[in-house]
Amino acid sequence: MSRRAVAVRIEGIVQGVGFRPFVYGLATRLGLAGLVGNDERGVFIEVEGGSAPVEEFLAALTGDPPPLAVIERITTGPAPVTGRRTFAIAPSAAGGDRHALVSPDVATCDACLRDLTDPADRRCGYAFTNCTGCGPRFTIVRDVPYDRANTTMAGFLMCADCAREYHDPGDRRFHAQPVCCPACGPSLRFHGPGGSGAAGDPLEPAVRLLREGGVLAVKGLGGYHLAALAADEPAVAALRSRKHREDKPFAVMASDVAAARRLCVVDRAEERLLTGPARPVVLLRRLPDASVAPSVAPSVAPGNRWLGVLLPYTPLHHLLLRALGHPIVLTSGNVSDEPIAYRDEDALERLGGIADAFLTHDRPIHIRTDDSVVRVFRGRDLPIRRSRGYVPHPLPLARAARRPVLACGAELKHTFCLVKDDRAFVSHHIGDLENYETLRSFTEGVDHFRRLFDITPEVVAHDLHPDYLSTKWALDQDADLVGVQHHHAHIASCLADNGVAGPVAGVAFDGLGYGSDGTLWGGEFLVADLAGFERAGHLAPVPMPGGATAIRQPWRMAAAYLDLAYDGDVPEDLDVVRRNAGQWAAVVALARRGVNAPLTSSMGRLFDAVAAVAGVRDAITYEGQAAVEFEQLADPAVDDAYPCGLVSAGTRFAVPGVELVRAVADDLRAGVPREVVAARFHNAVARVVADGCTLVRKACGLSTVALSGGVFQNLLLLGRAVTLLEERGFTVLTHHRVPPNDGGVSLGQAAVAAAMAANSPIRGVRRELSQARHTWFGGMSETGT
Numbered sequence: 001m002s003r004r005a006v007a008v009r010i011e012g013i014v015q016g017v018g019f020r021p022f023v024y025g026l027a028t029r030l031g032l033a034g035l036v037g038n039d040e041r042g043v044f045i046e047v048e049g050g051s052a053p054v055e056e057f058l059a060a061l062t063g064d065p066p067p068l069a070v071i072e073r074i075t076t077g078p079a080p081v082t083g084r085r086t087f088a089i090a091p092s093a094a095g096g097d098r099h100a101l102v103s104p105d106v107a108t109c110d111a112c113l114r115d116l117t118d119p120a121d122r123r124c125g126y127a128f129t130n131c132t133g134c135g136p137r138f139t140i141v142r143d144v145p146y147d148r149a150n151t152t153m154a155g156f157l158m159c160a161d162c163a164r165e166y167h168d169p170g171d172r173r174f175h176a177q178p179v180c181c182p183a184c185g186p187s188l189r190f191h192g193p194g195g196s197g198a199a200g201d202p203l204e205p206a207v208r209l210l211r212e213g214g215v216l217a218v219k220g221l222g223g224y225h226l227a228a229l230a231a232d233e234p235a236v237a238a239l240r241s242r243k244h245r246e247d248k249p250f251a252v253m254a255s256d257v258a259a260a261r262r263l264c265v266v267d268r269a270e271e272r273l274l275t276g277p278a279r280p281v282v283l284l285r286r287l288p289d290a291s292v293a294p295s296v297a298p299s300v301a302p303g304n305r306w307l308g309v310l311l312p313y314t315p316l317h318h319l320l321l322r323a324l325g326h327p328i329v330l331t332s333g334n335v336s337d338e339p340i341a342y343r344d345e346d347a348l349e350r351l352g353g354i355a356d357a358f359l360t361h362d363r364p365i366h367i368r369t370d371d372s373v374v375r376v377f378r379g380r381d382l383p384i385r386r387s388r389g390y391v392p393h394p395l396p397l398a399r400a401a402r403r404p405v406l407a408c409g410a411e412l413k414h415t416f417c418l419v420k421d422d423r424a425f426v427s428h429h430i431g432d433l434e435n436y437e438t439l440r441s442f443t444e445g446v447d448h449f450r451r452l453f454d455i456t457p458e459v460v461a462h463d464l465h466p467d468y469l470s471t472k473w474a475l476d477q478d479a480d481l482v483g484v485q486h487h488h489a490h491i492a493s494c495l496a497d498n499g500v501a502g503p504v505a506g507v508a509f510d511g512l513g514y515g516s517d518g519t520l521w522g523g524e525f526l527v528a529d530l531a532g533f534e535r536a537g538h539l540a541p542v543p544m545p546g547g548a549t550a551i552r553q554p555w556r557m558a559a560a561y562l563d564l565a566y567d568g569d570v571p572e573d574l575d576v577v578r579r580n581a582g583q584w585a586a587v588v589a590l591a592r593r594g595v596n597a598p599l600t601s602s603m604g605r606l607f608d609a610v611a612a613v614a615g616v617r618d619a620i621t622y623e624g625q626a627a628v629e630f631e632q633l634a635d636p637a638v639d640d641a642y643p644c645g646l647v648s649a650g651t652r653f654a655v656p657g658v659e660l661v662r663a664v665a666d667d668l669r670a671g672v673p674r675e676v677v678a679a680r681f682h683n684a685v686a687r688v689v690a691d692g693c694t695l696v697r698k699a700c701g702l703s704t705v706a707l708s709g710g711v712f713q714n715l716l717l718l719g720r721a722v723t724l725l726e727e728r729g730f731t732v733l734t735h736h737r738v739p740p741n742d743g744g745v746s747l748g749q750a751a752v753a754a755a756m757a758a759n760s761p762i763r764g765v766r767r768e769l770s771q772a773r774h775t776w777f778g779g780m781s782e783t784g785t
């Protein structure tokens, strides 16, 4: 029989995911000889044997890789036949996998779950069970190369049994850096009224406390959570008041998909997300009677048709949920909007006033990482927050950056992004960059990512807003600076998310972003590619009476809009006027004078105004609350829309938002139900999106649309807009890897900076943009610098 030898190289996420044992097992099963090893580029293989088994080997490599492996590229070539008879795992080349990609944290795999529940297994009931296919990764890595000494497992010396598994290429735990067992690994502890460090299983007093209505702090993968029995209204209400969280919904952890289905509708795509290795919080439609069913207390997600649900992702969660038998609220361990606590002493101090007891352990968390949040839109992921389980998996860029880039992000829902070659490493969720604590998370995070991925940025990209802490920090860096307009960054983020370079008609609708002209933008139609943009149209600007106060008090936006809509003669029978009669005149005066009333073209503020007019709420306690509740109010069966003609404004078009506010107010005065009004408004905005893009297409022939910005987290609006655009023959790009909100801005900034640093490929595109300049959008050409 003729022998054949083949050399194989595999690139992607192929280290720390059990790839070498997989290759070893496959080759030995097929009776092949050779070797497999890691180096700085990924995995290399030499395989030798009969032609047929070699073919089978090659097919199985790509057909059935380990679940966590992501193969980006595979190349094969002939190798000399040596006549060797065994297959071996080669030692790593010196410095070889120093910068191998670090995997995200991975939910407990099925095999480990079996160990966890098998009375004969030495890891039965052990809260830190893991293997090459699952367990902590990103949150425990302190430095590279990724081996145990550089993780927070360094302090735990492997016992003989664990060491044997660790060194056995045939074992599922071969080179699993966090491998451990009850004899040698971390252990649980209970601190609480029942005594700290009491004898017996720490789970028992924890479960008892939850059953009795207590609030329990639980140390997880990326930080501490606060837990309470989801069905226990007094417990959940107590958690809410102690945490100073007034209305923002809590997430619920259910033991499995069946338990999730007792609370919510779970379709196939949602089930895939719930049970996948990343285990994000998935926003699910509640069953109609879930709010009255005994399983979820009203305070969990007040007045919300959606519920954030996640399944257990660590052995500790599995053990806790099993012992308890009921879903729990599981929310970030923090007070109000502070960052989640992750260091033990800090957690004890900060959460001491919230939690009745602590279920903790002695495996340190190196980097704070919040739960990710995802919803499903038309069968695909629509990330709301990309963090644990996804980070630091790199996103591929359509075009490689010639120089390494650091993008500093925006302010709210902050992330940063580092780029080297064609890989973009978007950070975990840092939080709202408004205080020292989050600023420190940001700068420490940048240092950590630089070390982990060996990136020394030469280009630093930042928002144009002069007051953002991220901008101020960027301006202090010794690097080439690229200022990227906020909404251009949103559209570039959507382009990068979809792996395309543009140009496109970009629709960026959000709360606020600093415009190139110094006013506050947020309802923008851009003709954009990665390297530049032109403002093609926008929502007609209105004053924001009181500045930032108008964000917290949507009725102020209602006052500004209504004053314009009715030409200073606002009908006094409108509820919103009556409710705010005391301050109405003063706020209108503020808007008219334009003092402390900056102009904004923000779509988020228009939603706020209309929500207030419709009586949804006059003041908010979390970002986007009025719009979220207004979306839920809408009757999805209503198809008609308020008319809203786009008007030419110089070389651009403007969207007269006042017409929509007027139509809403008139309908309400005529007694039209609010559910119908809300739907008509959503439909009108969707039509505005389609009409604006149609104008852009007429002017410059672009038939691809990118939708981005936090407003497009609104599924009703997003769905209707996409449908209309597709009916008109557009190709529509939406987000599925990074959030449409400001959490995705850093990726967009990075993509812009990378494209500008490598400017030559963009030439052809610029010509198309300059054609546009002669027709509709003749005014400004903005490159973001």
Ligand SMILES: [Zn+2]
Residues within 6 Å of the ligand: 108, 109, 110, 111, 112, 113, 129, 130, 131, 132, 133, 134, 135
């Ligand atoms: Zn496992």
Ligand SMILES: [Zn+2]
Residues within 6 Å of the ligand: 158, 159, 160, 161, 162, 163, 180, 181, 182, 183, 184, 185
């Ligand atoms: Zn052990």
